[in-house]
Amino acid sequence: MKPKSNQAAVGSVQCDNTTMNLLKVNDFVAKAIRDRLPGILVVNICSSPGSGKTTLLQETGKRLKDRLNMAVLVGDPETERDAIRMRDVGINALQIVTGGMCHIEAQMIYQALDHLDLTGVDVLIIENVGNLVCPAAFDLGEDYRVTVLASTEGDDKPRKYPRMFLTSELLLVSKADLLPYVPFSVEAVTEDARAVNADIEVITLSSLKGEGMDAWCAWLEEKVQEKKASLIPA
Amino acid sequence: MHEISLVRNVFRTLEEEFPNDIDKVRTIRLKVGLLSNVQPILMQNAFQAVLEDEPRYRKTSLEVEVLPILIYCDVCDKTTEVHNYRFACSCGKPSRQVVQGEELLISTIDFD
Numbered sequence: 001m002k003p004k005s006n007q008a009a010v011g012s013v014q015c016d017n018t019t020m021n022l023l024k025v026n027d028f029v030a031k032a033i034r035d036r037l038p039g040i041l042v043v044n045i046c047s048s049p050g051s052g053k054t055t056l057l058q059e060t061g062k063r064l065k066d067r068l069n070m071a072v073l074v075g076d077p078e079t080e081r082d083a084i085r086m087r088d089v090g091i092n093a094l095q096i097v098t099g100g101m102c103h104i105e106a107q108m109i110y111q112a113l114d115h116l117d118l119t120g121v122d123v124l125i126i127e128n129v130g131n132l133v134c135p136a137a138f139d140l141g142e143d144y145r146v147t148v149l150a151s152t153e154g155d156d157k158p159r160k161y162p163r164m165f166l167t168s169e170l171l172l173v174s175k176a177d178l179l180p181y182v183p184f185s186v187e188a189v190t191e192d193a194r195a196v197n198a199d200i201e202v203i204t205l206s207s208l209k210g211e212g213m214d215a216w217c218a219w220l221e222e223k224v225q226e227k228k229a230s231l232i233p234a
Numbered sequence: 235m236h237e238i239s240l241v242r243n244v245f246r247t248l249e250e251e252f253p254n255d256i257d258k259v260r261t262i263r264l265k266v267g268l269l270s271n272v273q274p275i276l277m278q279n280a281f282q283a284v285l286e287d288e289p290r291y292r293k294t295s296l297e298v299e300v301l302p303i304l305i306y307c308d309v310c311d312k313t314t315e316v317h318n319y320r321f322a323c324s325c326g327k328p329s330r331q332v333v334q335g336e337e338l339l340i341s342t343i344d345f346d
Binding site for chain 2: 009010011012013014015020021022023025101102103133134136137159162163166194195196197198199
């Protein structure tokens with residue numbers, strides 16, 4: 001920006017892209033989060049409401065409790081219900097109430113970190129607000145973004161919500177136990193997701209029945225190891 | 235909701251950059267990439283709604299320009315527009331190198 005407070009602005013002012021980027025504050029805080037959590041894997045989990053994110057994390061926590069130290073920040077427009085559900089199964093969890101907002105912003109994570117005991121934590125999972133649109137634009141300082149899509153939501157979502165799938169490294173097709181009963185093709189959703197993002201990995205799972213949970217937990221453990229290894233200077 | 239917070243962000247940014255000239259702002263032009271998920275009509279509605287609480291901006295109008303998505307292909311050394319969210323070059327190679335389409339920028343501001 002050229003004109004500053006001591007100069008009177010007149011006429012038309014062309015704005016510099018870096019200083020007038022409306023997401024710049026968020027991106028700045030996201031970087032601060034990365035700097036604050038060296039060696040801790042941060043995973044941002046996004047999906048529509050009701051895709052089974054909380055159930056997935058409850059089951060993940062139970063399976064990995066002896067192998068990984070996991071902490072969860074869970075965002076919802078209202079209530080503390082999801083954090084309570086996580087704590088019920090022994091997961092170190094803190095609720096972020098967004099007060100009606102449709103997404104989590106980096107500032108909310110940064111502030112929440114002050115209230116979460118991160119001693120010995122290997123992986124911090126952020127359960128975003130259920131919404132396939134807005135959260136896609138907000139970097140929360142994560143290493144990986146994972147999108148959960150339930151078989152009951154339909155296999156046409158990647159092309160409808162492209163930015164979410166474009167910015168995710170992993171797609172989890174959840175509620176796989178319902179696949180025999182719903183018109184959902186894992187092949188079709190994979191093809192659609194890869195039209196948007198050729199590199200996206202796909203794991204099909206059922207949190208309740210256990211199918212695919214080993215593959216998901218193995219993915220998570222592998223990324224934790226990679227993150228720890230990144231701390232050791234080459 | 236998202237648009238409301240964006241409009242407030244626009245005002246906050248202007249107040250930081252031009253603290254003494256807010257009363258003279260007449261037109262704010264935004265550039266939004268197609269991937270930003272910002273709908274121009276919703277942005278206008280949010281703008282009108284926020285003006286209710288911000289009398290200083292009553293003489294200000296908002297223009298929103300949507301930018302198409304462009305990706306870069308390593309193989310062809312070429313930029314291609316993305317249609318129907320198919321992120322591949324005309325040569326067929328997929329690409330996630332978005333060179334345009336994620337913008338959320340204030341492009342120009344007109345002052346009295």
